[in-house]
Amino acid sequence: MNDDGRARLAVAEAAREVERGRMGRRQFLTLCARAGFAFGAASPFACRSRTGTAPDAGAVRATAGAGSALEPGAQRQFLTEVGRSFAGTTLRVVTEDTPPSVATREIMKEEFEQLTGIHVVWEQLPLYRALATISADTARRAGTHDVFYLDQGWLGRFVDDTLDHRALLARTDLAYPDYRFDDILPTLVDGVATYRGRLMGIPYDIPIFIMMYRRDVLGELGLPVPTTMAGYLETVRAVHRARAPRVYGTTAQWTPEMIALECNMTAWLWGHGGSILGRDGRPAIADERAEAAMAYMLELGRYMPPGVTSWGWDEEAASFAEGGAGLYISWSEQFSKLDDPRWSKIVGLAEAAPCPRELALRPAADCSFGETPGVSHQGGSCLAVSRYSRHPEAAWIFLQWATSRDVTARACVLGGGGSPIRRSNYEDPRVREKAVVGVGTTRHFEVTRDAIERRMGTEPHFPGWATLSFDYSIELGKMVTRQQSIRATLARLARLTERAVAEAR
Numbered sequence: 001m002n003d004d005g006r007a008r009l010a011v012a013e014a015a016r017e018v019e020r021g022r023m024g025r026r027q028f029l030t031l032c033a034r035a036g037f038a039f040g041a042a043s044p045f046a047c048r049s050r051t052g053t054a055p056d057a058g059a060v061r062a063t064a065g066a067g068s069a070l071e072p073g074a075q076r077q078f079l080t081e082v083g084r085s086f087a088g089t090t091l092r093v094v095t096e097d098t099p100p101s102v103a104t105r106e107i108m109k110e111e112f113e114q115l116t117g118i119h120v121v122w123e124q125l126p127l128y129r130a131l132a133t134i135s136a137d138t139a140r141r142a143g144t145h146d147v148f149y150l151d152q153g154w155l156g157r158f159v160d161d162t163l164d165h166r167a168l169l170a171r172t173d174l175a176y177p178d179y180r181f182d183d184i185l186p187t188l189v190d191g192v193a194t195y196r197g198r199l200m201g202i203p204y205d206i207p208i209f210i211m212m213y214r215r216d217v218l219g220e221l222g223l224p225v226p227t228t229m230a231g232y233l234e235t236v237r238a239v240h241r242a243r244a245p246r247v248y249g250t251t252a253q254w255t256p257e258m259i260a261l262e263c264n265m266t267a268w269l270w271g272h273g274g275s276i277l278g279r280d281g282r283p284a285i286a287d288e289r290a291e292a293a294m295a296y297m298l299e300l301g302r303y304m305p306p307g308v309t310s311w312g313w314d315e316e317a318a319s320f321a322e323g324g325a326g327l328y329i330s331w332s333e334q335f336s337k338l339d340d341p342r343w344s345k346i347v348g349l350a351e352a353a354p355c356p357r358e359l360a361l362r363p364a365a366d367c368s369f370g371e372t373p374g375v376s377h378q379g380g381s382c383l384a385v386s387r388y389s390r391h392p393e394a395a396w397i398f399l400q401w402a403t404s405r406d407v408t409a410r411a412c413v414l415g416g417g418g419s420p421i422r423r424s425n426y427e428d429p430r431v432r433e434k435a436v437v438g439v440g441t442t443r444h445f446e447v448t449r450d451a452i453e454r455r456m457g458t459e460p461h462f463p464g465w466a467t468l469s470f471d472y473s474i475e476l477g478k479m480v481t482r483q484q485s486i487r488a489t490l491a492r493l494a495r496l497t498e499r500a501v502a503e504a505r
Contacts, residue, residue, distance in 0.1 A: 001139065007035040008139035015132030028128065029258070033470030036157050036463055037131055054102050055414040060110045063413055063430055067178060067406040069111050074177035079115040079401070082174065086394040087117025093398070094133050095149035095383070097124035098205055099333070103415035104402055112401050118394055127151075134158070143388035146395035148201075151381050152192040153259075155200055156463040162384040165199040168396045176400035183405060183422045185449075191372065191458040192380035201384030202403045205419045208378040208451045209267055210444065211353045212320065212335060213327035214346065217247060225353050226327075229271055232356040233299065239326030240303035249303030251325040253316040256477020260312040262469045263377050265476055267329060268293040270373035270457045273360025277368040277460055281501040284367075286487075286494040289360070294479065294486040301480060309481055321346060329355055331379065332451065333419065335444040339437050348437040352444035355455060369465070369504075374457030380419075412442060420445060468500040 001009075014031050017023035064070040069079050095101045105122050113120060123145075125133065130149055137144050138161040150158055168174070169181055188203035211232075213225060218235070221242055226232040240249030253260035269275065274289035284290070301308070305319060317334040319325060321344040337343045338350040355375040364372040383403065385395045401407060403421070409428040412420050425431055426449050434442040459465060475492050478484035484492075 005139040008135035011035050011037060012132040012136035012139070015129055018128070030470075032128075032131065033467050036466045037135070037154060055106050057106075057110055059414060060107050060410075063410045065406070065430065067404075068410075069115055069401070069406075075404070075406070076115065078177050079112065079397075083112075083116030083118065083394075083397050086391070086397070088119075089391050089394045090119045090121060091147065091391060091395055091398055092145045093120060093122040093147040094130055094145045095122070095124055096127045096130050096205075096381070098419070099415035100205060100408075100411040100419045101149075101415075103411040103413075104407060106414070107407055107410055108402070112398065116397070118398065120398060137386070137388070141388045143386060143390050146386055146389040146391055147399055148384045148386055149204070149381055150201055150384050152379065152461075153459065153466050153469065155193075155195040155461050156465060158384075159195045159198065159200060161387050162200045163387055163389075163392060165193075165201055165384070168385065169199075171393075171396070174393060174396055174400075176397065176404055179400050179404055180422075180424075183424050184403075185421060185423060185452050187452055187456050188380060188421055190370075191378055191456060193382035193384075195461055196370075201382030202399060203421045204381050204383045204403060206378060206380040206421060206448075206452060207331040207333045207419070208380070208448060208456060209329050209355060209376045210332045210335070210447050210451050211327060211329050211355050212338070212350055212444075213353060214247075214323075214325075214349055215351045216349045217243065217326045225351075226356050227354075229296065229356050229359050232327075232329075233296065235327060236300060236303050243326065244303070245305075247323065248305050248325045250300055250328045251311075251316050251319045252301070252304055252308040252328070253311055253313045253330065254301070254304075254308045254477075254480050255310055255312050256481060257470070257474050258312055259469055259473055260316075261476050261480070262472040263313075263379065265294075265297060265472070266457060266459065267355070267375050267377045268297045270361070270377075271356070271358045271375040272296065273358065273362055273373075275362045275367045275371055275373050276497065277371050277501070279366055279368065281368045281505070283494040283497040283501075284362075285497055286490040289362075290490055291486055294490065298480070298486070309477075320350075329375075332444060332448045336439075336441050339441045339443075340439045352447040354447055354450055367460070368501075369460035369462045370458065371460040372456065372458040374455045376451035376455035377457045377459075378452070412445075413440070415440075420448065462501070462504040464500040464504050468496060471496045471500075 014028050018028050069075040101124050134148050193201045193203050223235050226235045236249035272289050272293035275284045278284035323345045339347050341347050362373045389395050405424045409425050413430050431442050475489050479489040
């Protein structure tokens with residue numbers, strides 16, 4: 001076994017040590033980052049919080065409609081004929097425990113398994129355990145699992161461990177009826193499922209930055225919804241001056257040494273016309289645009305609760321849901337929880353809006369390794385058929401079904417305002433019906449779609465990026481806690497970036 005395989009097994013063993021209480025979580029995250037795997041969440045040890053519970057059989061059937069395999073039609077016929085030719089097969093799927101996964105698994109029990117006779121063992125795990133499971137499987141090339149959940153930040157590490165999904169899409173004998181791959185938003189195909197031109201999987205999950213604000217607070221203070229970087233900062237200041245400490249201007253995910261901090265930083269970097277890399281892999285992180293972005297970021301920090309340097313995105317969202325901030329920019333998947341009275345004190349008072357316009361925007365052609373600047377930082381994932389699967393054809397049938405037009409729309413409805421990956425998801429009447437205040441709302445979806453199609457920012461994709469992004473968070477942690485100046489931080493980031501790119505070549 002080569003060094004890469006041993007590093008993957010070390011990650012798997014470390015996860016077991018965490019569960020046994022023999023390794024601290026911070027030590028585990030450091031080990032993962034050094035092995036080339038990083039986490040966007042400050043706490044990948046808990047399942048992603050969701051509203052509601054898993055839907056029951058009645059709820060699953062109530063969402064079935066045209067195009068559902070529960071109804072007579074081409075989809076049902078395909079699963080009962082082509083799918084049933086694999087009856088008796090057991091597929092193993094491993095994903096993070098996310099709202100779309102919970103909903104899709106329940107639909108699967110009533111629909112996919114019943115019609116095909118294929119048994120699916122779907123493990124839904126905290127993200128760190130999902131990574132450990134995939135790492136061990138690919139290190140040994142065991143083929144224990146047939147379908148993997150891959151965070152977009154891991155694409156470069158697993159590129160040789162998945163099948164070419166364009167070749168699978170060309171299999172007319174296995175083509176799911178009305179699948180329409182071109183219905184999947186192209187920016188997601190490029191940003192969360194493609195590595196150096198190779199389609200590694202099918203987009204599945206798309207947390208992306210949008211702006212969320214308190215309609216009541218801005219209204220009472222006579223403040224407009226900001227549309228520019230300058231306007232955003234001014235609104236934050238105005239809220240803070242009028243309402244702090246009861247309501248701070250904004251909030252953040254600024255835990256040092258956690259990738260959530262790097263995610264937050266990139267929004268401001270890209271929003272100021274900067275980027276991590278320039279042409280030919282040269283570091284751009286220390287230029288004047290980056291310096292202006294860091295100054296802007298630290299200025300925002302003056303109007304945040306003191307706890308932000310110990311928060312990841314869940315704690316950040318909780319502070320907003322408690323009523324502790326006037327507006328903030330963060331992951332779209334958090335919005336539906338703001339309408340859930342079991343979790344939120346501001347039900348019906350939060351609104352979604354596009355992130356403020358970038359001061360300037362560096363073209364992707366002037367960056368490297370697929371970096372695409374855009375203030376709406378994305379953290380998506382894909383589902384991929386393992387190269388080592390013993391049942392690749394059955395796995396591909398399952399994967400098409402799970403990411404089909406009908407199932408993804410129903411996962412949005414049943415999964416607490418889940419992750420819409422297709423154009424048709426936004427137009428589906430079942431999804432539109434949920435665009436009202438209430439548990440599982442989809443009333444932020446139009447803003448989400450705009451962010452995906454026009455504003456999406458994607459980090460560089462190369463094998464060393466996960467480790468480098470962790471290093472970024474260490475240095476940025478020193479900056480936000482005022483232990484290191486902006487210039488010293490950016491100079492350090494430039495040196496680290498130069499070294500990482502050299503190793504990637």
